[in-house]
Amino acid sequence: MNTHAKSGYLFVAPFLLVFAAMLVAPLAYAAYLSLFREQLIGGTVFAGFENYTRALQDDRLMDGVLRVARFFVIQVPLMLALSLASALAIDSGLLRFAKVFRLGIFIPYAVPAVVATLMWGYLYGPDFGPFAQLAGKLGLPAPPFLSDDWMLGSMANIVTWEFVGYNMIILYAALRAVPHDLYEAAAVDGAGAWRIAWSIKIPALRPALLLCLIFSVIGSFQLFAEPQLLQRLAPSVIDSGYTPNLYAYTLAFTGQEVNYAAAVSFLLGAVIVVASYTVLFVSGRRSRS
Amino acid sequence: MKAVKRFSAALLVLCLAACTGDSAGDDGGSAAPPAAQADIDKALQTPTKLVFWTWVPDIQKEVTLFEQKYPAIDVEVVNAGQGEPQYTKLRTALKAGSGAPDVAQIEFQYIPTFSLTKSLVDLRPYGAEALKDTFVDWTWNQVTGANGEIWGYPQDTGPMGMLYRKDIFDKHGIAVPKTWDEFAAAARKLHAADPNVYLTNLASNQNGAWMGLLWQAGAKPFTNTGPESVTVSLNDDVSKKVGSYWGGLIAEGVVSADADFTDAWYQALNRGKYATWLTAAWGPVFLTGSAKSTTGKWRAAPLPQWQSGGQEVSGNWGGSTSAVITGTKNPIAAAKFAEFLNTDPESTKKLALEQFLFPATKAVLADPAFTGQKPEFYGGQAVNQEFARISDTVDKQFQWPPFLDQAVNDWDETVGKSFADKSDTSAALDEWQKRVTDYAKNQGFKVNE
Numbered sequence: 001m002n003t004h005a006k007s008g009y010l011f012v013a014p015f016l017l018v019f020a021a022m023l024v025a026p027l028a029y030a031a032y033l034s035l036f037r038e039q040l041i042g043g044t045v046f047a048g049f050e051n052y053t054r055a056l057q058d059d060r061l062m063d064g065v066l067r068v069a070r071f072f073v074i075q076v077p078l079m080l081a082l083s084l085a086s087a088l089a090i091d092s093g094l095l096r097f098a099k100v101f102r103l104g105i106f107i108p109y110a111v112p113a114v115v116a117t118l119m120w121g122y123l124y125g126p127d128f129g130p131f132a133q134l135a136g137k138l139g140l141p142a143p144p145f146l147s148d149d150w151m152l153g154s155m156a157n158i159v160t161w162e163f164v165g166y167n168m169i170i171l172y173a174a175l176r177a178v179p180h181d182l183y184e185a186a187a188v189d190g191a192g193a194w195r196i197a198w199s200i201k202i203p204a205l206r207p208a209l210l211l212c213l214i215f216s217v218i219g220s221f222q223l224f225a226e227p228q229l230l231q232r233l234a235p236s237v238i239d240s241g242y243t244p245n246l247y248a249y250t251l252a253f254t255g256q257e258v259n260y261a262a263a264v265s266f267l268l269g270a271v272i273v274v275a276s277y278t279v280l281f282v283s284g285r286r287s288r289s
Numbered sequence: 290m291k292a293v294k295r296f297s298a299a300l301l302v303l304c305l306a307a308c309t310g311d312s313a314g315d316d317g318g319s320a321a322p323p324a325a326q327a328d329i330d331k332a333l334q335t336p337t338k339l340v341f342w343t344w345v346p347d348i349q350k351e352v353t354l355f356e357q358k359y360p361a362i363d364v365e366v367v368n369a370g371q372g373e374p375q376y377t378k379l380r381t382a383l384k385a386g387s388g389a390p391d392v393a394q395i396e397f398q399y400i401p402t403f404s405l406t407k408s409l410v411d412l413r414p415y416g417a418e419a420l421k422d423t424f425v426d427w428t429w430n431q432v433t434g435a436n437g438e439i440w441g442y443p444q445d446t447g448p449m450g451m452l453y454r455k456d457i458f459d460k461h462g463i464a465v466p467k468t469w470d471e472f473a474a475a476a477r478k479l480h481a482a483d484p485n486v487y488l489t490n491l492a493s494n495q496n497g498a499w500m501g502l503l504w505q506a507g508a509k510p511f512t513n514t515g516p517e518s519v520t521v522s523l524n525d526d527v528s529k530k531v532g533s534y535w536g537g538l539i540a541e542g543v544v545s546a547d548a549d550f551t552d553a554w555y556q557a558l559n560r561g562k563y564a565t566w567l568t569a570a571w572g573p574v575f576l577t578g579s580a581k582s583t584t585g586k587w588r589a590a591p592l593p594q595w596q597s598g599g600q601e602v603s604g605n606w607g608g609s610t611s612a613v614i615t616g617t618k619n620p621i622a623a624a625k626f627a628e629f630l631n632t633d634p635e636s637t638k639k640l641a642l643e644q645f646l647f648p649a650t651k652a653v654l655a656d657p658a659f660t661g662q663k664p665e666f667y668g669g670q671a672v673n674q675e676f677a678r679i680s681d682t683v684d685k686q687f688q689w690p691p692f693l694d695q696a697v698n699d700w701d702e703t704v705g706k707s708f709a710d711k712s713d714t715s716a717a718l719d720e721w722q723k724r725v726t727d728y729a730k731n732q733g734f735k736v737n738e
Contacts, residue, residue, distance in 0.1 A: 040691065040733060040734070041517045041732060041734050122552075125552070126553075127553040128552065128553060232494075232548075235493065235548060235701055235705065235706075236493055236494075236705065236706040236708075236709030239701075239706070240698055253694075254694040255695045255728065256380075
């Protein structure tokens with residue numbers, strides 16, 4: 001028993017070491033930092049929860065959180081529906097060139113977010129982007145992709161483009177794990193392809209969908225690269241508080257308010273935990289009923 | 290998911306950046322005793338390696354001149370990014386206590402920001418004060434601290450003037466405006482005559498140009514009254530005058546507010562959407578490379594003035610210095626290198642003629658090899674001579690805040706945004722003032738408004 005336990009620890013040690021050094025330690029250090037206040041004049045003083053109370057009253061942070069929450073509510077269902085549809089289509093076996101299709105949808109995920117955003121930023125361009133040129137040829141005004149009203153949608157489009165393939169692969173992998181005798185039994189019972197998809201495949205995908213959903217909660221609330229790059233194209237639309245992560249970054253690297261940024265990051269982490277838990281709770285209750 | 294990884298990386302960076310082994314350096318109040326000539330000679334003959342961060346392309350040519358004169362010293366030139374990215378790396382290195390360069394390119398506007406955090410070495414002990422007259426007066430004031438410290442040697446400058454399209458002016462019968470009133474009238478006339486053309490573009494993302502225009506108007510937005518106090522005056526009468534002038538022209542639709550240095554902006558310059566570019570002395574060379582299709586159509590003139598018939602004044606946009614960074618093990622060699630680079634006749638001349646930096650030294654500004662150039666792009670006009678003359682008219686008292694990044698960020702989101710949205714610039718100036726003073730107070734400054 002004793003030697004077993006010892007060798008067990010030995011096996012997990014490499015992971016634990018990296019985990020502690022790369023995750024636990026930075027997190028603990030950030031938590032520690034968030035309790036102090038370093039000023040340009042006067043140095044560092046212990047501030048207790050002052051940074052947190054300031055953050056809770058910070059309208060710009062609140063606006064950012066609400067904005068990404070709105071983003072989540074609109075973008076994620078859309079993206080997951082698309083992923084689900086393409087996973088089912090590939091799995092149905094009815095699709096020609098299924099491999100090409102699968103690869104085609106997945107490729108955007110392999111494109112770095114920065115490159116994807118730059119590319120879309122160009123496509124969105126109000127003066128020389130292809131959409132603007134097309135609209136110009138048709139005598140229409142250029143679609144204002146980068147305007148205040150459209151920005152969140154334009155960004156949702158980029159993120160959807162990037163991650164549909166990724167979620168599709170998760171769902172498709174889960175579909176491959178469904179035993180084929182279920183389909184055969186259903187077919188014997190007279191179920192068609194649609195019925196099989198609805199009654200067997202989608203219920204079987206529930207855990208995978210939940211996984212995708214949780215990833216999406218985290219991804220949405222931590223939006224950073226896309227707004228950060230689009231900021232250059234539309235500086236008056238995207239300010240430094242556009243998303244909470246962008247805000248924390250600006251606080252730390254523009255305002256040198258590292259301690260406050262740490263507190264904001266922790267609060268954002270708390271928001272994500274709560275949102276993820278809510279998703280789990282709601283879906284868990286539904287599956288029981 | 291990618292975002293998760295990205296975030297932990299960001300956290301890590303955060304921690305690295307924040308590991309403050311803050312050494313309580315002595316305050317810059319009292320100058321260190323001057324280095325003896327014997328020590329200087331010895332330092333320059335001892336084999337030494339210096340690291341120099343700069344983003345000036347091909348500056349190795351001038352560095353080589355120094356290495357030839359002092360063969361014992363080996364200078365490694367590192368491009369750590371232009372502007373902000375370099376400053377971020379510099380701050381990280383300084384906080385980490387290792388990896389910082391010996392000498393770095395620091396723009397004028399960043400000197401108070403870096404001297405406040407004791408990141409720059411006072412150059413007085415290394416003979417800086419004797420070089421005062423080498424440089425144009427206002428540039429020397431820019432590198433001088435509150436207690437007379439010299440924080441860097443000016444390398445290049447950006448006195449502001451107006452580049453204009455002579456062909457467009459001629460076509461619509463517009464005379465080169467001498468005052469801002471004439472400029473406003475010309476803006477209305479031109480846009481009425483051709484709705485696709487704007488007299489100028491005031492970029493809503495370009496705090497540098499805005500500060501230059503404020504500078505010209507004689508505004509004193511920031512005054513560093515003492516090491517722990519700062520006067521912030523961003524919505525005073527002068528600022529409001531400049532703000533409502535530009536906000537008004539933009540809201541009227543006769544001046545555009547497109548973001549600059551973007552693809553669309555380059556295209557617009559080539560296409561003739563803007564009839565002028567209010568820019569700095571580095572603008573002419575820049576434009577030559579960026580708007581090739583308009584060769585021969587541009588000319589240079591001074592900025593329009595607020596008062597007609599008064600003394601001509603201008604502001605500055607851009608330009609930088611070579612500063613010695615705290616923590617260098619070879620301050621003497623580093624200081625002498627920064628000095629050589631920016632004062633040696635051959636080096637400064639090369640900087641102007643081969644790196645196309647607009648000079649900060651009186652000698653090069655008067656050198657016919659520089660002022661006599663008559664580029665074809667400007668129809669053979671001696672543009673360098675024009676800007677050399679403008680350099681003398683730059684107001685000498687302008688100061689920068691000790692927290693530039695924050696002030697600029699807040700400007701983007703208030704005043705700049707008001708230009709982009711055609712909303713109330715006056716209210717935006719109030720908001721800018723409020724945000725900056727709040728920040729300064731949070732940072733422990735005693736703020737005078």
